[in-house]
Amino acid sequence: MSTQVYTPSRTKTVSPSLWQRLFNQExxxxxxxxxPSLIGFLAFFAIPAIRAFQISFTEWNLLRAPKYIGxxxxxxxxxxxxxxxxxxxxxxxxxxxxxxxxxxxxxMAVVMDxxxxxxxxxxxxxxxxxxxxxxxALIWLxxxxxxxxxxxxxxxxLGLGKQPFFVSLEQAIPTxxxxxxxxxxxxxxxxxxxxxxxxxxxxxxxxxIDGAGEWAMFRRITLPLLRPVTVxxxxxxxxxxxxxxxxxxxxxxxxxxDASRVVVYYIVQNAFAFSKFGYATAMxxxxxxxxxxxxxxQMRILRGNTSDLSS
Amino acid sequence: xxxxxxxxxxxxxxWDIGRILTWxxxxxxxxxxxxxxxxxxxxxxxxxxxxxxxxxxxxPENPTLFNFRRVLGLVSVEENVAAGGSGQSIxxxxxxxxxxxxxxxxxxxxxxxxxxxxxxxxxxxFIGREIxxxxxxxxxxxxxxxxxxxxxVLIKNLGWLxxxxxxxxxxxxxxxxxxxxxxxxxLSIPKELEExxxxxxxxxxxxxWRIILPTSMTPIATLVILTGIGAWNEFFWPYLVAGSxxxxxxxxxxxxxxxxxxxxxxxxxxxxxxxxxxxxxPIFLLLIILxxxxxxxxxxxxxx
Numbered sequence: 001m002s003t004q005v006y007t008p009s010r011t012k013t014v015s016p017s018l019w020q021r022l023f024n025q026e027x028x029x030x031x032x033x034x035x036p037s038l039i040g041f042l043a044f045f046a047i048p049a050i051r052a053f054q055i056s057f058t059e060w061n062l063l064r065a066p067k068y069i070g071x072x073x074x075x076x077x078x079x080x081x082x083x084x085x086x087x088x089x090x091x092x093x094x095x096x097x098x099x100x101x102x103x104x105x106x107x108m109a110v111v112m113d114x115x116x117x118x119x120x121x122x123x124x125x126x127x128x129x130x131x132x133x134x135x136x137a138l139i140w141l142x143x144x145x146x147x148x149x150x151x152x153x154x155x156x157x158l159g160l161g162k163q164p165f166f167v168s169l170e171q172a173i174p175t176x177x178x179x180x181x182x183x184x185x186x187x188x189x190x191x192x193x194x195x196x197x198x199x200x201x202x203x204x205x206x207x208x209i210d211g212a213g214e215w216a217m218f219r220r221i222t223l224p225l226l227r228p229v230t231v232x233x234x235x236x237x238x239x240x241x242x243x244x245x246x247x248x249x250x251x252x253x254x255x256x257x258d259a260s261r262v263v264v265y266y267i268v269q270n271a272f273a274f275s276k277f278g279y280a281t282a283m284x285x286x287x288x289x290x291x292x293x294x295x296x297x298q299m300r301i302l303r304g305n306t307s308d309l310s311s
Numbered sequence: 312x313x314x315x316x317x318x319x320x321x322x323x324x325x326w327d328i329g330r331i332l333t334w335x336x337x338x339x340x341x342x343x344x345x346x347x348x349x350x351x352x353x354x355x356x357x358x359x360x361x362x363x364x365x366x367x368x369x370x371p372e373n374p375t376l377f378n379f380r381r382v383l384g385l386v387s388v389e390e391n392v393a394a395g396g397s398g399q400s401i402x403x404x405x406x407x408x409x410x411x412x413x414x415x416x417x418x419x420x421x422x423x424x425x426x427x428x429x430x431x432x433x434x435x436x437f438i439g440r441e442i443x444x445x446x447x448x449x450x451x452x453x454x455x456x457x458x459x460x461x462x463x464v465l466i467k468n469l470g471w472l473x474x475x476x477x478x479x480x481x482x483x484x485x486x487x488x489x490x491x492x493x494x495x496x497x498l499s500i501p502k503e504l505e506e507x508x509x510x511x512x513x514x515x516x517x518x519x520w521r522i523i524l525p526t527s528m529t530p531i532a533t534l535v536i537l538t539g540i541g542a543w544n545e546f547f548w549p550y551l552v553a554g555s556x557x558x559x560x561x562x563x564x565x566x567x568x569x570x571x572x573x574x575x576x577x578x579x580x581x582x583x584x585x586x587x588x589x590x591x592x593p594i595f596l597l598l599i600i601l602x603x604x605x606x607x608x609x610x611x612x613x614x615x
Contacts, residue, residue: 029515030435034443037428040484045450048461055461062467108340114333123602124341126609127348130594132544134563138570138587139347142354142580150350153367186344187609194610214329243456246546250567264456271460272551281460288457295452 056282061275073282083283085258086266089173093262094241096177102233104181105188110218112189113196122190129187133246140179141166141251166251172260176247188233195229196222235298239291263287348591355379355585362581378585402557403586406565410543412475413561417482417542418535425489430519433497451487466552473556478549489534496530497523533608562590
């Protein structure tokens with residue numbers, strides 16, 4: 001109906017009252033169609049986003065009614081060394097995780113593109129991504145166990161010293177980052193691989209005729225033309241990376257001491273273990289603004305490079 | 312990269328050094344991916360008492376299915392403890408069932424309601440269409456970390472803690488990505504198809520159900536696969552709203568609890584690895600049966 005009503009020739013001939021009626025009928029249908037999703041949007045996205053700010057101004061243990069305390073949570077947070085440490089640790093995680101993951105994925109994609117189009121190879125390499133964070137964390141918790149873990153025994157066999165991995169102050173975060181690199185590498189490689197396939201082969205042929213080497217072709221053709229994919233991979237993995245929780249919950253539970261107490265883990269602890277729901281929400285609001293900032297910075301970088309995208 | 316770089320220019324096809332080196336690299340990457348899974352299986356097949364005896368061997372000396380049996384609850388508590396188990400069963404089959412229910416409900420409801428909304432945004436005219444669609448897109452940017460605490464309060468106030476409804480609620484009614492993704496596809500369907508149906512007097516829902524959905528099976532399958540994998544692996548939300556009830560835990564949540572039960576100071580590794588391996592089997596099956604479709608869907612998720 002809509003399409004007929006809105007073609008110009010029809011609109012002119014149909015009388016306003018009929019037009020009005022059809023319009024309403026169509027609109028009512030539309031409202032019924034979007035109603036479930038609208039309820040979901042309001043209940044679980046829009047209203048909670050506002051509620052988060054409200055809750056962050058209260059003291060609340062979830063048992064009694066919340067008590068309005070103004071900015072006290074935020075004041076407490078500024079003086080909370082564990083919170084600052086959690087931000088530092090999260091940032092360390094991101095800095096270990098993202099560059100390693102992205103570079104290795106790109107490397108994997110180029111290697112795949114060079115020698116095989118096999119679906120089976122891609123299927124194998126993407127397998128870790130299809131497993132739950134919990135499963136991946138359990139696998140590595142076992143492999144990297146200081147006493148019985150296969151990796152450690154192998155390291156010792158090779159004549160190197162035993163590594164503590166998860167149970168060490170220095171190694172906990174790089175280890176957790178490494179575990180997630182293992183999980184995400186193949187998936188990101190798949191995205192890069194798909195991107196490489198969409199680059200016209202003639203570009204490479206022309207470059208080969210001009211005598212360009214492999215490395216030059218990678219830097220001058222592959223890398224710039226992959227920019228849209230790279231941006232997508234970075235945007236999605238960066239925001240996710242800042243919210244790391246699952247792997248920490250399974251492997252180190254924030255320890256040793258506070259060495260891997262990342263910010264979302266500390267938020268969950270405050271909300272559910274320490275019954276400081278308002279305080280936890282205030283931290284989540286701060287994290288929200290950090291993520292907005294990160295996203296805006298990325299948008300700026302993205303927009304600054306639009307010329308590369310238009311290919 | 313350097314190796315391939317040095318090799319490439321003179322070799323388009325054939326077996327030169329560069330190509331061989333690239334293959335070696337690829338095989339190394341494949342081993343890095345697969346080998347940990349082999350260690351999981353090996354550990355699961357090892358009798359608990361022998362775990363310490365030959366940890367570096369590639370095969371279990373006396374392979375046993377005992378660990379699988381005790382994870383599946385087919386062994387009595389006494390036998391279990393005698394073999395080094397925690398004595399507490401993991402309720403594995405129950406958590407598999409919970410995962411199946413959770414995943415199915417999320418996929419079916421989210422896809423259906425998102426498709427309905429996407430159709431309205433793509434084809435129907437109504438006041439507020441642009442604004443509402445823009446708001447949905449904005450929701451895509453809201454990080455879960457800021458939403459989960461208020462959402463938890465809502466579920467708690469509704470009395471939905473430790474229920475399937477509470478577990479699926481935030482996912483079931485919509486996903487901004489699904490609405491956006493399907494709207495894009497619906498816009499590309501020729502309008503003539505629907506016009507013919509309208510002339511026949513088909514209702515808007517009839518048009519949606521009998522014409523739009525069947526025409527869109529490919530993108531819907533993509534969405535179902537992506538949502539399904541996500542739901543099957545989801546840990547955080549089911550852990551928060553239903554983690555305390557041992558009959559409501561999904562598989563990832565149950566495995567996390569199983570890991571925290573430490574009978575003799577260290578986790579029950581053989582049992583844990585048996586549980587882990589059983590949890591990976593659906594992924595093997597998915598890849599074997601639907602591999603091509605899964606890989607295309609995953610690749611597609613990046614090409615927006």
